[in-house]
Amino acid sequence: MGENNSTKYVIELKNIEKEYFGNKVLKGVNLSVRPGEIHGLVGENGAGKSTLMNIIFGMPVIFSTGGYSGEILFEGNTVKIKSPKDAMELGIGMVHQEFMLLPGFTITENIKLNREILKDSIASRFLGPQLKTLDIEAMRRDARKALNELGMTVDEWLPIAGLPVGYKQFVEIAREIDKRNVKLLIFDEPTAVLTESEAEKLLGAMKMLAAKGIGILFITHRLYEVLAVADNITVLRDGEKVGSMKREEASIEKIAQMMVGRKIERVEKRQNKAEKSEEIIMSIRNLYVDMPGEMVKGVNLDIIKGEILGIGGLAGQGKIGIANGIMGLYRAKGEVYKNNKKIELNNTRKAIENGLAFVSEDRRGVGLMLDNSIELNIAIGAMQVKGMFLKTFFGVNWPRLVDERKIRENALKYIKELDIRCTGPTQITRRLSGGNQQKVCIAKALTLEPDILFVSEPTRGIDIGAKKLVLDLLVKLNVERGMTIVMTSSELGELRSICDRIAIVYNGKIEGILSPYDSDTNFGLMMAGEYKSHSKEAVR
Incomplete structure (x- = not known):
């Protein structure tokens, strides 16, 4: 040449x-x-x-x-x-x-x-x-x-x-x-x-x-x-x-x-917390989810009460499908137990009634009604599934009689608690920044008063300052409310900064579970589907 x-x-x-x-x-x-x-x-x-x-x-x-x-x-x-x-x-x-x-x-x-x-x-x-x-x-x-x-x-x-x-x-x-x-x-x-x-x-x-x-x-x-x-x-x-x-x-x-090598800045969140629980709040067995581009092919996973569990992996390997399947947004089969009680799959209402809530990765498509007010967005899920915010006569909810005062009080509470930057509860959601729209999605999920909060790609499409606020908020919910949080993210650094354990998904299955302090090499190998074969070679 x-x-x-x-x-x-x-x-x-x-x-x-x-x-x-x-x-x-x-x-x-x-x-x-x-x-x-x-x-x-x-x-x-x-x-x-x-x-x-x-x-x-x-x-x-x-x-x-x-x-x-x-x-x-x-x-x-x-x-x-x-x-x-x-x-x-x-x-x-x-x-x-x-x-x-x-x-x-x-x-x-x-x-x-x-x-x-x-x-x-x-x-x-x-x-x-x-x-x-x-x-x-x-x-x-x-x-x-x-x-x-x-x-x-x-x-x-x-x-x-x-x-x-x-x-x-x-x-x-x-x-x-x-x-x-x-x-x-x-x-x-x-x-x-x-x-x-x-x-x-x-x-x-x-x-x-x-x-x-x-x-x-x-x-x-x-x-x-x-x-x-x-x-x-x-x-x-x-x-x-x-x-x-x-x-x-x-x-x-x-x-x-x-x-994957980068400096990981951990958010210290355990100082005032009692010794970590080992009680399993949810068991997922042989879960299959038919989600285009994110198919899940037999996931087994236990979620510990009070933890922040991360789910990571490369695009298209199935990580996004797990929460979507459990919450009934895509066809799923397998067994999911919460506190030893079986949860019916393919039924979003049943999932919510069983104390689950979901902040979707599709904020605009699934999470929000962009042309409606902040207060209605926050209340709508709880209103539809749990009958909250409806006026009651003689112990019966009247669907057409909305309790606007309670909707307003609830919205004001979350605007203050989550620091949603807005002109007020009646502002149209479309006019909020991406980070504040994400906080409205979280407020909507919290209004359901869940035991387990699934959060998918919580920082996608928002600026770096808003990302920190959202991550800090998840830590606060975990520490102050004792809420179990399952966070799915493509941002491995973010998972390592706030999660207690991180499950890596490869080819539709759990490749393994790592500590946030595990080596960059182990995370890289696991995400590439090479961890197990490499470990075997090392043993030889």
Whole structure:
């Protein structure tokens, strides 16, 4: 390989920075990929991997939010990639985690989409080139050639709809390698939806493409895959490049520690609390939840009375599904016991009647009625399920007779207690900041007077100051009310700052439970699904 500027690197990223609405998500990232190199890019959710890929591929979300700063060199020349079309013309292709295929079209039509081959017809000879027809045979030949390169024997004229997931992923790759000028291929979590054998086949295809001189940027959270194929590995954390190493210098422990390592500031909350209880308030056995993108596949978990239990894990592994299933928002099966009493699943009312409450991750979709007042939002759940805030005559609740005075008193109490910044209880909820909307969601849950509070992604989409207030509030509820709290979060640092124990979910099951003081390496291994196999290797 020559060492002149045009061939030394296929792409160089220099000091790339990106802000979303004042929040810096990339901070001076440098990254280079040579022709024929497989470069692994790893990091937790929110580390900045997807934003970096969106910049390289010129995705509209980057330029509709103010663009980026820094420099991109492609084959030694400075470029501004302002659209996917620009990226493709340079020779950049992307294989997405979510398939970008048209299900009603055949494999060949998807591979040749926007690059169809045309041939003359009798009409076009006389009436002009706009009447040319598709050269089906030439298109099929191209599609067959791309599929053969990937070792796929499937008929190139089959429709995409109904194909197994693994085949769809290979059709995406075939579409990219059919482009004659492809020089850099980005693989964004390509094995996330594949079986083990399909993933092995894909890694083999990646090596084959690299051998042809194509540079590959491989994003994954499966650390053993990176070690299997990558020549060089870059680790991102909190928008910064925290490490870069050759494959021979790397190990799963080293990468895992880099991925999650950060100073953990614990919120001290046990000083005045009696010795911790070991009483189990809830037992979850063999829980399955059918939640798209967050399926739970046989969770077993015990929750201790009076604790803050964290549930963590990478995106799409199932952590979000646990609370949603227990609270009846998605179809669930299995057994859930509270104080040894079985709780009926798939019934939100029964869950609430049994002393459970839920602050959803979908604040705007599930949690709040944005065009109604703060006071009504706080009261509505308790009114509907427990008959609270309704006027009573001779011991009977009259549904149409709302006790507005009690609703107002309740709202004022929580506005003061939770420090909800607003003009008053009648203010429309939409006009509150994200952090104050989240506090309204918590007030709504507390009004149900629960024994166990499930809180999902409580700090998502709110600024750093509001995040601290929400976390401090959860600690206060736990210490002063003795409330058992189950907090699901993608922010591992937040879980480690306030939780007593943290359950890590991988592939729909509990991979293990760690102390917040456990090593960064153990958290990284567990989140990557590598903890158990690694422990076995250590024993050997």
